[in-house]
Every structure is written in C-alpha cells, then in structure tokens.
C-alpha cells in the first residue's frame with residue numbers, strides 16, 4: 092500500500108509532522124454515454140522534471156525547492172467537467188509528458204489503472220509533481236463521484252489550494268456544490284476554471300452567475316472569453332488588458348500570442364475589458380484594505396492573491412482543455428494566486444525513514460524532503476487513511492495538547508480540534524451492503540486479509556460478519572463503490588469472489604417508550620452468574636445514530652463503576668440489530684432503572700443480560716423502518732423530460748424543482764435509494780443516453796406504513 096504524506100511544518104531544517112493521506116481517490120463518470128475499450132499503456136514521458144538518470148544529487152533542486160515556490164493543489168469538480176483533460180494539458184505544457192493524452196482514448200497519465208482505462212472512469216487519484224516557471228507544483232486529482240466523497244475530503248484537507256473545474260455550459264452542478272462545501276470546511280483557497288468554452292451552449296456569464304448564486308462565492312473575473320462555443324478563440328487577460336490568441340494551426344496549443352488590446356482593432360473588446368477591470372479593481376479594493384488606489388497590475392495581482400488566500404473571493408478563468416486553450420494562463424494563475432505552504436498554518440515536527448516522490452504511477456526514492464511538500468512512504472502497517480503521523484508518543488501528546496489549546500482558543504470546542512488533527516476525516520455511513528464469499532472456505536483468510544488492507548486505504552468501506560449466517564458483509568457508499576472493491580480484490584489480490592445481491596442499508600427506530608425486565612441465571616462449574624435488569628427504551632427528541640445511555644437514580648454508583656463498560660457494550664450490541672430487519676437502531680435512548688448482580692457474576696454475563704433485555708424492549712415497542720432518501724439531480728434534454736418525470740413518479744420520487752440550464756432541464760428531487768437500483772441503465776434507455784444524474788444521501792426517512800409492509804413481506808418471503 093502506498094501512503095501519501097503531507098508535510099505540515101514550516102520549519103526548514105527538519106521534516107515535520109507528516110500527514111498521511113492514502114490516495115484511493117476515486118471518481119466516476121455518471122455520463123451515460125461513454126464506455127471505452129482497454130487501451131494498453133504506451134505513453135512517452137519526458138525525463139522527470141529536474142532529474143538526470145538516477146543521480147540522487149541532481150534531485151536536490153527537485154526535492155528542496157524554496158517553500159515559497161511550492162504549490163500543493165487539488166483539482167476538483169463535478170463528474171465529467173474535464174479534470175483529467177485539464178490535468179493532461181497541464182502535464183504536457185509543463186514538459187512532464189511529450190504527447191497529449193485523451194480521456195476518450197484511455198491514455199492519460201493520471202488514469203493509469205487498468206480498470207480506469209477499461210471503464211473510462213477515474214478510480215484512483217494520482218499525484219503528479221512538475222515545475223512551471225520556477226515553481227514546484229504538486230497536483231492531486233480529486234474524484235467527482237459522490238460514492239467517493241470521502242476521498243475528496245481526504246485530499247482537500249492536506250492541500251493548500253484547489254482549482255475548481257466547471258463545464259461552462261452547465262455552470263455549478265450537483266457535485267460541484269458538495270466539493271465546494273468540503274473545500275469551505277477545510278478552508279482551501281480556490282481558483283475557478285470555466286472549461287469547455289468551445290462546447291455548444293457554453294456561456295461564460297451563465298457559469299459566473301451560477302458561481303455567484305449557487306456557491307455564494309465572489310467571482311473575480313480575471314479573464315473574458317474571446318468568442319463562445321464554436322467561435323471560442325482565446326481569452327482576454329483583464330489585469331494586463333492583453334488578448335491571448337491560440338494559433339489555430341497548432342494542434343497542441345503550445346503556440347499562442349499575447350498582444351495588448353488596441354483601441355483601433357479591438358474597440359468593443361477593449362471597452363468590455365476596461366469595464367471588467369474597473370469592476371475587478373473595485374471588488375478587490377472592497378475586500379483588501381492594503382489595496383487602496385494603487386492600480387498597477389503588480390499591486391492588483393498581489394491583492395488578488397491576498398483575497399484568494401483569505402477565501403474572500405475566487406479568481407475565475409476560462410478555456411477549453413480539450414481544444415488546448417487557456418491552460419497555460421491557468422498554470423500562471425495557480426502560481427500567482429494560490430498560497431504556498433508557508434502561507435497556511437501547519438506547525439508540527441517529525442522525521443521518517445523511506446520517502447518517495449510521486450509521478451502518477453511512477454515513484455522515485457528520495458533521501459530527504461523539506462517542509463511543504465507532498466511525498467509517499469511505504470510499509471506503514473498500522474496506519475489508516477486520515478491518520479496523522481508524529482515521531483513519538485510524546486510528539487503525539489504535544490500535538491493533541493496544541494490542538495486542544497488551539498481549539499479552546501478558537502472555538503471553545505477542543506474535542507473537534509483534536510479530532511481534526513489526529514483522528515482524520517468524517518467517515519460517511521454506507522448505504523448499500525451485500526454478502527461477499529471467497530471461492531472456497533480455504534480462501535477465507537485471504538479474503539479477510541484483502542478486505543483489511545482495502546479498508547485501511549478506504550475507511551468508507553465497512554466489513555462485518557452476519558451473526559446468523561456467519562457470512563462476510565461488505566458495506567459501501569454506492570453500487571459503483573462495491574463494484575470497484577470487488578474488482579480490486581480480483582486484480583490486486585488474485586481472488587475471484589462472489590457477491591450476493593446488493594441491498595439497501597435500512598435503519599430502524601421505535602415510536603413509543605417501553606419498559607422491560609430480564610434475568611439471566613447460569614451456572615458454569617461451581618460458579619453461578621445471576622443478573623436482573625430493568626430498563627426503558629424510548630425515542631430520542633434529537634436524531635442520534637448511537638443509542639443515548641442514561642442511568643436511573645436507583646442504580647448504585649459502585650455497581651456502575653464496576654460494570655458500566657459491560658452495560659454499555661450490551662446496549663450497543665443490541666442496537667446493532669433491530670427487531671424488524673436486523674438493521675441498526677437509531678434515535679433511541681436506553682435508561683437503566685435497576686440492576687441486581689449476584690457476587691461472582693462475570694462482565695460477559697452482565698453484557699449478555701443487558702443486551703437481551705434491550706432487545707426485548709425494542710421488540711415490545713411500536714417499530715418503524717427508516718430508509719435512505721437520496722437527493723437526485725437529473726440533467727436531461729427538454730424532449731426527454733416527460734418520460735424521466737413519469738419514471739421518477741413510479742419510483743416514489745418527490746420532485747422539488749425543475750430548472751432550465753441552457754437547452755437542458757435539471758430535475759431536482761428526493762427519491763428513496765431502494766428505488767434507484769439500476770437507475771443508470773433505465774435512464775440511458777429513456778433518454779437515448781443523453782441524460783446525466785448525480786445522487787447524494789440526504790437523510791434517513793420513515794417509510795410509509797404501506798411501503799414498510801411491502802418491504803417486510805418481501806424480506807420475510809425471501810428469508
């Protein structure tokens with residue numbers, strides 16, 4: 092397993108606290124049209140930047156660039172906005188590759204896994220390092236699909252800046268909102284790149300407005316497009332009042348000219364540019380105190396840098412990655428406006444033995460690394476994604492202490508700060524599960540090992556044992572997530588496994604308060620174990636995934652001290668399997684009213700008795716199944732709107748809004764996950780492959796009595 096490290100320190104002498112981030116960043120194209128054939132990997136790479144053969148000395152300039160000249164950035168977007176295509180151009184213009192790869196031909200640098208090439212989707216994020224005009228850029232791709240939201244978050248929290256790529260004909264799309272919120276959460280400064288300016292329906296103004304309205308961001312228009320859709324030729328640099336035109340005869344976009352706009356030949360464009368520039372100056376002056384009336388380009392750029400780093404506004408640029416236009420200015424903007432690591436506040440110190448620099452699927456061992464870089468390390472057996480590495484227990488304690496202190500100082504929420512630093516990212520609850528079986532019983536240990544390794548990389552994958560059947564259960568974020576795991580077990584661990592049917596992860600709750608008592612009386616050898624418990628289960632007012640545990644006044648303090656852990660284990664294990672479907676119970680409080688324990692009774696027996704008593708209470712209560720409800724956004728050509736709506740009505744869909752986006756309609760609503768199995772295939776058929784959709788878990792909602800009855804009848808029939 093490869094583990095990506097992010098150095099957190101700003102101390103130049105030593106390597107500081109290392110931030111681990113296993114890059115299992117996955118993404119998927121929800122577009123229903125493309126599926127490409129496997130194309131063998133045959134790209135030519137230039138020598139890695141700054142490297143001559145394996146001469147380690149020559150690596151010095153590569154691994155130790157001045158910290159102010161480092162940019163650690165991520166590329167984030169909705170599915171299909173053009174991240175991989177933009178990254179491919181970036182690598183080409185920076186000299187990292189010698190030819191332009193194409194997503195649709197399956198030969199890009201960052202989509203290097205066989206699965207990615209076969210499926211036409213990006214599954215695993217790749218880090219690449221290259222130089223641009225004296226700057227070192229470490230770039231990490233982040234996934235676009237909602238199944239891999241955790242991966243995006245994991246990347247964002249270790250990066251200093253991000254480029255948000257938009258399809259200029261669609262503006263802000265469903266997953267753009269999600270990744271934008273994640274970047275907000277981790278306070279990542281951003282630049283927007285309005286890609287696909289060549290596409291029919293591309294609209295610079297529309298995309299900018301959607302950034303303003305839907306993301307509530309302040310766009311700083313640093314460029315204006317010259318033409319749109321078929322007429323898109325280049326961009327105007329608003330800051331310098333120059334036009335950048337790409338030579339139409341150049342097939343790789345390397346050849347472009349930067350010329351000042353002229354009063355005589357560019358009258359209209361110059362007028363628009365001057366207006367845009369004045370608006371930009373006004374906007375920046377409003378946001379940045381230091382930038383008063385100094386309107387020289389250099390000062391303006393410095394002020395734009397400051398407001399970007401402070402996340403008060405987002406510079407907006409445009410182009411067409413596919414048509415090789417606008418990518419070099421984007422690279423300039425990354426170096427000019429996004430922060431270096433020393434402009435972000437990371438503070439801890441550490442050292443590590445073996446380090447590698449990532450170049451997509453190639454890695455180079457390096458002797459040392461200065462603060463502010465991204466690197467890999469191998470062989471960490473105990474670490475999992477999201478962990479922070481420190482050099483010793485005392486460093487860990489110091490880091491926790493510091494985080495706690497910072498947390499108290501900033502938010503008076505020390506636990507949050509502690510979690511932020513040491514416990515990694517928030518792991519979303521899986522919504523799908525299925526059984527997984529090895530080819531033979533003898534292979535079960537191999538399967539267990541594979542799942543253990545995959546879970547360390549990807550904590551959104553959960554594995555549990557079915558207590559009744561003893562089968563291994565795989566729980567994941569979506570159909571694609573489970574499919575990819577299945578495939579990886581085969582390819583990476585050589586195991587052909589069998590998956591049971593995919594099932595929705597329901598939850599259960601209770602609707603009224605109930606009391607129950609139970610006694611457990613067992614004698615093993617000459618030892619008697621005797622416990623009597625009385626407790627109450629009731630619905631909580633506020634949602635709570637874990638059971639809320641309370642103790643009545645009659646429960647003695649001494650008894651509690653000795654048996655509290657056993658009691659709580661008993662309650663937790665009982666709440667893992669509800670009485671209706673065996674699904675986890677939520678929104679329930681358990682109050683222990685009394686407990687009598689015969690001397691010599693073991694804690695295991697106490698746990699067992701409490702667990703049985705909780706289950707008894709839950710069985711007695713009025714019960715309710717909760718089902719995952721998804722936010723669904725379908726983008727469809729107007730002609731196909733009616734069949735899509737009719738189909739959603741049959742799926743218990745609740746349509747909230749139908750927006751118009753250029754020539755398309757965007758249907759936004761809620762649909763129960765159980766109704767969305769195989770939706771992509773049906774949507775493809777209904778719309779001749781022209782629609783796209785995005786899904787995101789909204790909440791768990793109570794099923795109607797009728798739907799619940801149908802589900803329970805079906806389950807009892809199939810069991």
Ligand SMILES: Nc1nc2c(ncn2[C@@H]2O[C@H](COP(=O)(O)OP(=O)(O)OP(=O)(O)O)[C@@H](O)[C@H]2O)c(=O)[nH]1
Nearest residue numbers: 120170171172173174175176194235287411412413
């Ligand atoms: N017209 C046009 N198409 C583009 C442009 N950039 C990318 N595309 C196409 O859009 C599709 C998606 O491009 P990708 O680069 O794979 O997009 P992505 O954001 O990396 O996709 P995922 O990582 O799978 O979410 C491909 O068919 C590209 O050829 C562009 O500038 N103009």
